[in-house]
Amino acid sequence: MPFRLNRRQIISGMAATGALAAAPLRDAFGQARVQITEGNVAPLPIALPNFVAGTPADAEVGVGVAQVITNNLKRSGLFAPIDQAAYIEKITNIDSPPQFNSWKSINAQALVTGRMTRQGDGRLKAEFRLWDVATGQQLTGQQYFTSPEYWRRIAHIISDQIYERLTGEKGYFDSRVVFIDETGPKERRVKRLALMDQDGANVRYLTRGTDLVLTPRFSPSTQEITYMEFGQGDPRVYLFNIETGQREIVGNFPGMSFSPRFSPDGQRVIMSLQQGGNSNLFVMDLRSKSTTRLTDAPAIDTSPSYAPDGSKICFESDRGGKPQIYVMAATGGAAQRISFGEGSYSTPVWSPRGDYIAFTKQGGGQFSIGIMKPDGSGERLLTSGFHNEGPTFAPNGRVLMFFRDPGGNGGPSLFTVDISGRNEQRVPTPGFASDPAWSPLLS
């Protein structure tokens, strides 16, 4: 076969040669190099005018979408949306470039323009463009079609696009949170399984509250939830299908089964089984229903969580006296202790990025949420107080959600915090809320 290059290959080859040849030349000129190291890690000022209405009937949804995006970006702590009252230019047509000088003068660094249009077939068309105000470049632009009732999801998806383009990291706005909704007086608290968008909107209750439910966890497909429920007998691990509302018991074991979690491929559920005074880790294949024992120690092994590649698990065990975090191969075997600080460690959860393990730490009369690297180094506490517990990672591994109970007659509520420890925010819920679990991205 003869060796042929197409035009693109020739051009790119020439460009590469040119670049290689130019590099030493540039150095030879030896301009002074001035180092700049101290920028401000400050939220990026962004302008988000209301989306233009394609037809007069779409004005309301245009305002709603802009508000949801503004709220998402603001809550992330990485953006500072500029108040709409300060805008000089009114965007009426998103197909022509905006007047960048008028956005520069209000210090906007990025500008989002968009349009919502109801189609003839009843669907909603959403378009947006993200502009770099300084350079006048369009950074990204997309259009989507959806049913009108899913306008909030479209707003979350656009938020993710903006977040990803301006931070270089995946977003997390198009995701849900399952949690335990708590109502009623403290001694007769009704606990229901509830589902909401990550920003607290669209709350749905999945159980009626007749039985106590705990530790819900999402499946990677986001269609199923596994949780523990105190029924008539021992607490059991259940599977719940969000779409159909069906639920089933995972395995039929003598004694209590608890703290379940899905494997990254969604094919297995790992959990603790009580055996006498001890509890051990087991993994159950959801298709074949076969169960494999992973630990066999005279201790309480619980709260297992898979690494994102599924090769390892981290879990909590008191085999060394106090509860500490251990890491071992997903197939079982020798476990290595990774937590060595003062106090006890519990509820470890592996980040979806694989870089950190978040945990609850108890010591000195306080409960803290912290992170450490999977080898146990770099431990950092993000928040401390009377009672903080149950961390769960956002799909991009940048944000943690947990629940905080201030003590007294109140009840727990949900909070988010950046893994840097900054930007702590309360998540709005209808009542008290605990045990959150963040879903992967929905799309």
Next chain:
Amino acid sequence: MKLEKIDKTLVASVALHVLVIGWGLLSFSSKAFELPPQDAVAVDTISEDQLAKVMAGMKSGKKESPKPLVEKVAEAKPPVEDAVGKISEKAPVVTETAPPPEPKPPEKIVEKPVEKKPDPIAEALKKEETKPPPKPQVAAAKPPAPAKPKTERVFDAAKMAALIDKRDPSRQAMTGDTLNSNAALGLAKGKSADNSATWGALFQSQVERCWKKPYGGIEAQKSEAAFVIRLKRDGTLESMPQPEGTPATPFLRVYQESALRAIIECQPYNLPAAFFEEWKFFAPVFTDRRP
């Protein structure tokens, strides 16, 4: 008997202790605690242009300090053409055993190796001999010839240092009749080594105010974005900054864009006009790499 003896030593011991402790109490406690008065340091705020001038030292610059540099009050010495001294005119280091240098005064003279500070006695003696010049001028950095003849041949350990020291003598306290700590305009070279330290710092402080760094967690610690920029005399960009290389990751792209935004937004740059030739074309490097 025995008891008495023991008692005596005990008494002596107690008496001694009382004495020592009493003396200590008196002498140590009686000293008042005094804080030496602090010297006030005057700080002047100067403009960027003034700073640039201090650093640059243009030979052709306007003379702002008519008085010559004087650090010591003493009899002024006649000026020497070359204050720093040329290598060829390096004063020969004289040792006890070395042959004396070709002497200007006839007799064998043991010339003192050139030292940093002039001999006060020698100067006092010289006062008698030399007539003051009409104008006080910058003193010689290297008084080559007329040193005081010394006849005693004494081993002086201090001279060993001079023997080992092969450096050119280049600095000597300037003497004159009134103190004036202001150096004349400029250094010997006419320019400081690299003025980019001056205008670079100015550029840096201005562009940093506009730079909103993206927060990238762990990845951010290795980020770097370099550009080549051309500025006009008024401090505005002549053309769009040219990024060096294409970013390898989405985060590096965002990092580069944030730096680009900062360069564009912060113009015009207020940089010293004297160095326009240097800052009209240079490479700002935005970096989080710590050495």
